[in-house]
Amino acid sequence: MTWITDAQNTWCPGCGNFAVQHALKDVFSGLVADEGRRPEEFVLVSGIGCHAKIADYLAVNSFYAIHGRTLPVATGIKLANPDLTAVACAGDGDAYAEGLGHLVFAAKRNTDITAIVHDNRVYGLTTGQYTPTSYTGFKGRSTPAGVKERPFNPVELALASGATFVARAYTRRLDHLREVLRRAILHQGFSFVEVLQICATYNNLTGTYHDQVYELEGHDTADLTAALARAREWDYSDDAPIALGVFYESERDHETWPAMGRVPDHRRQEVIRGVLEERR
Amino acid sequence: MTWITDAQNTWCPGCGNFAVQHALKDVFSGLVADEGRRPEEFVLVSGIGCHAKIADYLAVNSFYAIHGRTLPVATGIKLANPDLTAVACAGDGDAYAEGLGHLVFAAKRNTDITAIVHDNRVYGLTTGQYTPTSYTGFKGRSTPAGVKERPFNPVELALASGATFVARAYTRRLDHLREVLRRAILHQGFSFVEVLQICATYNNLTGTYHDQVYELEGHDTADLTAALARAREWDYSDDAPIALGVFYESERDHETWPAMGRVPDHRRQEVIRGVLEERR
Amino acid sequence: MDEIAVLIGGKAGEGINIAGSVVVRLIAGCGLRAAMYYDYPSLIKGGHNFAVIRGAVKQPYCHREGLDLVLALDQETVRRHQGRLRAGGGVIYDTGRVRGVEGTGLPLDEIVKEEGAPAVTRNMGLIGAFCKTCAIPWETVETVLRRAVPKAVEANLQVAKRGYEAAEMGRPLPTPTAGGAVLPALTGNEAVALGLVEAGLEGYIAYPMTPSSSILHFLAARQEEFGTSVVHPENEISVMLMALGAAYAGRRVAVGTSGGGFCLMTEGFSLAGMAELPVVVVLAQRPGPSTGVPTYSGQGDLLFALSAGQGEFPRPVAAPATLEEAWYWTGALLDLAWRFQTPAVLLTDKNLGEGMYTFHGAPRRPPLPSVRWDGDGDYRRYAPGPDGVSPLADPGTTGVIVKVNSYTHDERGITVEDQATVARMAKKRKEKEKAMAEVLMGYPSVVTTGDPAAKTALLCWGSTAGVCTEAARDLGLRVVRPVVLSPFPTEQFSAALKGAGQVIAVEENLDGQLARLVRAEGHRVDAMVGKYDGRPFFIEDLERRLKEVGA
């Protein structure tokens, strides 16, 4: 089984997307090797942006969708066939700007999807505008004088929306990233993974992250209040410590709607005849 | 000055929307009487739904918009003319389903708008489907077997999104509602008011609210953590106490973008000539 | 007289829609054919609602100005509609709320009180009186009411009985043709729903919006029986994208909405065109622009449906005129969408969708299976296939990788930008459109009614077919109606129009959208009769207008 297609890779040298791609590949192949998963059960849904090219590069089922809409697509896939494992790779522009509402609803419903946000805190493919997680003062092409708003905190928002698995990882901590992604995919229900992704060209925060990130230890992932407190440590603009790891994990029912199935045709005909009889 | 138009009112008898209408009318006329506001400075933006008919009924400037979009309209109005006082009346279907993303962004930017959600926890005008705040088990016309999801908590969400004024009121507590709306409008920055509104026809929760609501007392509105704790007391499905009042209030800069203005035409012509010169 | 027209009116919340549907079923129960128009403003309680039911020996599909009976729950009903009564017509009314009328008066409040029935059963008092007036045997009344009344059947029956007893026989129903079977009665939206289910629908995804919502409600109530999941997500963008996710994963899905919701679906609609994903959109029209007049009807979205979404891609669009066509074409569009892997639109409107009619059964469709992968070699989602159609495999299939893509892509589904592939894939999509047009030659894509040899032809589409046909019958005209609007059924249309001199488009819009389409396809249109006030044409009305333009 090869996990990488022969499509030409066009990410910039040093781009954090490579890390996500390798981590996902390893997690998929690992799940096949040690959990008896079938390679064909994985479905990757991507948005539009640099991150989204991962759909071309990974040799798994994929739905290369449109900007902002990974989660409804993934939800439809799960409704159609709950046996598939749906992984949605979105950008921060994608998930936090264009399509933010879907994130709150996927979390609310606890749909069994893993949402990975390649958060480079910039619109990469459209050449460098600010996004909802860009730090205050960021000079993007639509805000050359610097962003005035404060960023929002996606980890906090996911927690407030009811996600049952909430984590943060960083593309320069590959082992940790891999581990977090594996846990996220194994989690039943909605998993949200915010990945701090280096954009080498438009928002290279390697220095900042190098100085500020740390891995959570001794944190109780069942404690929502503790999770919220950890989430609020860093506000995406200041120089506070940046926690990496799983903030929160819990179980909740995740069947909002019945999965699609098929009643045999003859049975349907009978039911329809019954309805028509009633209406005479 | 009359505050009510002669449009025929078509709300059902007993509908909570009457309370919101009266409260708003009183607040507007009060602000004119004791704060020296001009009646012409008020602009009401509404969505589509039963609640939205308030735009026809109140004799103030109004933009009767489309389903889910009150907040971007109100934002545009404030950008165009910061001297106007923008009040957005939305339904829960409107604000929490169709247009949820806008709420998070208005809160993030702290745009100086008062958002009032007429939360009857049902789609009224489309004859009774569940909304994001309907309790688990609610039997609506699209969920005749009962809603399986748990509702989300808009107060919590508004707090997590960075709103600088967050309150809850109830249509059968008219004095309190009036007071909360007045404070919300006076607040500079984004004010979010969740109004528990009785829908007499499709979701009459008078009994529930009668038993469960209480008014916040001795609560420190500057304490975000305390606000969150109070917000989470009731989960919109259980029979916990329901706090009414202002959960949180703070100050933050609210000028994301420069207000629209006009450079004199001759000055523009000069600047344009300058650009063309540079391009020779 | 071989027909009868009954109007029942009252306030929202007084059960006018139900009362109207009961009248339809009573008339149907006597072996007649019926059509109901239901008129209501956008409010929940109060205002003025009314239903007009036309019963006849032959199936009616439209209404006249003239009425035979007015059943009035309030004064407003009399005020508004009494003037429409034709010679011999009468009023049946609630004496407690209506003054100054001749006719059959019933003290409904007292009756209801005496029977211990809920107030909402007042309408049944009028219906009972109507039945007696029309000489419908009590047994028929009882049978129909037991089936048709959703709850508190006994109370309803008692009140009806009181009305029945209080009235006099006066205006018997027309006599049905011998052996005329009792037909079921459905709304257009129910026919759409049942047509979808019969054609194998596995999921229906929708956000409520008048006049499409009753499809959602009907299917939600019966999803277990039908085996069709019914999903109501946060907005129409989600609706469309969830549908495409489900279609990708191998399920037959449809969505339903009206114009404003469709706007929000257009981006996903275009995605479906590029990714070659099937989906059926039920687009139920109401008068626009924007929120417009949400509980009324119009035909203002034809050109929008034909070109919605950026770029060019095949999209079957069909506009049924009757229950039977609605049922047939929902199925046909599912077949076409899945065969040609592209999104389809069923264009309906409020008058068809929320109107009720007796149902004659839908014809069988030609078989049109989708093209499945045969398991041979490496799977490529966009591999060349017959007529540009690539064989389908579902994700999850062993040994198969299924890649779909919103970018222009190669046969494997991988993004490309080179000239040759971009052009090749565009042609592949165009090829599907051509093949679809050929397949549609085997369908009743254009319908001719009236006198097929008449020199003057009326052009129409969708729910105005009924009134056009009746007017044509009266005036000796031909009616040519494309049911399929895309890909345009050129040959069938030309054949149907052969020998026509004057061509007049009749549409419920301002711009003459079908007229524009037909001209773009190279045909002449001489005049246009438009209506854009949200209400359907009356026959008299249309005939007058047609004479004005010289028909």
Place this chain on the structure above:
Amino acid sequence: MDEIAVLIGGKAGEGINIAGSVVVRLIAGCGLRAAMYYDYPSLIKGGHNFAVIRGAVKQPYCHREGLDLVLALDQETVRRHQGRLRAGGGVIYDTGRVRGVEGTGLPLDEIVKEEGAPAVTRNMGLIGAFCKTCAIPWETVETVLRRAVPKAVEANLQVAKRGYEAAEMGRPLPTPTAGGAVLPALTGNEAVALGLVEAGLEGYIAYPMTPSSSILHFLAARQEEFGTSVVHPENEISVMLMALGAAYAGRRVAVGTSGGGFCLMTEGFSLAGMAELPVVVVLAQRPGPSTGVPTYSGQGDLLFALSAGQGEFPRPVAAPATLEEAWYWTGALLDLAWRFQTPAVLLTDKNLGEGMYTFHGAPRRPPLPSVRWDGDGDYRRYAPGPDGVSPLADPGTTGVIVKVNSYTHDERGITVEDQATVARMAKKRKEKEKAMAEVLMGYPSVVTTGDPAAKTALLCWGSTAGVCTEAARDLGLRVVRPVVLSPFPTEQFSAALKGAGQVIAVEENLDGQLARLVRAEGHRVDAMVGKYDGRPFFIEDLERRLKEVGA
């Protein structure tokens, strides 16, 4: 030879777009006219980018297959484009990265190193050599570079100088006509932005989307100077609704996007139609459907723009072909939108918007003030007015209440559902459309080029005008081009087409969308030449295709 064609190619990140624009400005600096086509795939670093610059005595608007000079930063450039060199043409290349070519080789890595310049200045080495080859005086080079290079000017100049010194004079530029002034050079998007600003734009609201984003960037960088607020919100739905809020509150606003973003705006667009709110949408086309080929060009959204949004309402739509028209029509659409209180669409595409041209200045527009309320009596937002236009007052005005509404409403803006008002207000909107069509008679709404008496007429729209005009010149044809596509300029169009025998549509799409429009308006189209691979027609290419269809 009175023209020259230069190609410069390399990888994304190597400054090809800047290099191309510098070449344009060098050629312009010599008193010539120039046009640049810029070709790049959707990636940030790597891949292959190139710019083709055509300089001539008369303004060029398109390109030929043949090239005179290829400036190659890498081997790929030579591999792809060398074959296009015509007799006497040559290659200027980086000896460090290109092998096996004849021509002027420069060791760019060394030069850059020796000059202590950043690697991205390598392109300037080639440009220096190009200047010498074309005999551009060094003073001109220096003047232009000082203006045109965004940063590190000295380093760039030094590297250019080294290139200049290393090359030989070989192929002088054409001689400009005497007294030919040096014209400024702009991209189409810059012309759109400046046209908007000149016409009084107070706010520009957009979400980034190729190929419209550079309008956003250009205006954002200069918003203080221009006094135009630039707003980038969370998505296109917000963009549209914020714009309508601002228009309601009295500001002149425009938005910009491409097809997918426009889909999301359609609901608000229809709202603008009903609420009678003005806004200008710059819709920059790229090949669809869906994400398509995002950095290339197409003309696939004409019919979508003409019918987007539910329901019927007036909407001026114009498609400029040149910088001058882009500038003129952005202003004209602002005027029209505000005069007639309705949304307008400027249809551009990637080739126009991201192409660069020398700019000749835009003509003055006829004055078209908006209709303001005179302060008399009670204000009613939708009061009857001239041509269906209601006088405007802004919210905040003392004594005035301004109510706008997405529902059908009465003159005060209050929701109505009654037949008479619904019809009356629909007619009011239609009246505006008719008046707008009349006003547009005073504008250059249809442009004829080539031989206006020729029997064969090419029909085209937007950025294909240039190539059609050149082909028409060569083949002796007429070119008729509606700039205004809605309301359709019937009279001007008929006049322009008078006496034409064969009519051939030339479009960058598959379906022949202008051809469909023109047919719907009652005109004949005999053939269609389409291109749908994202690239513009070469002149040679188009002439061949025209001959095939018998032109």
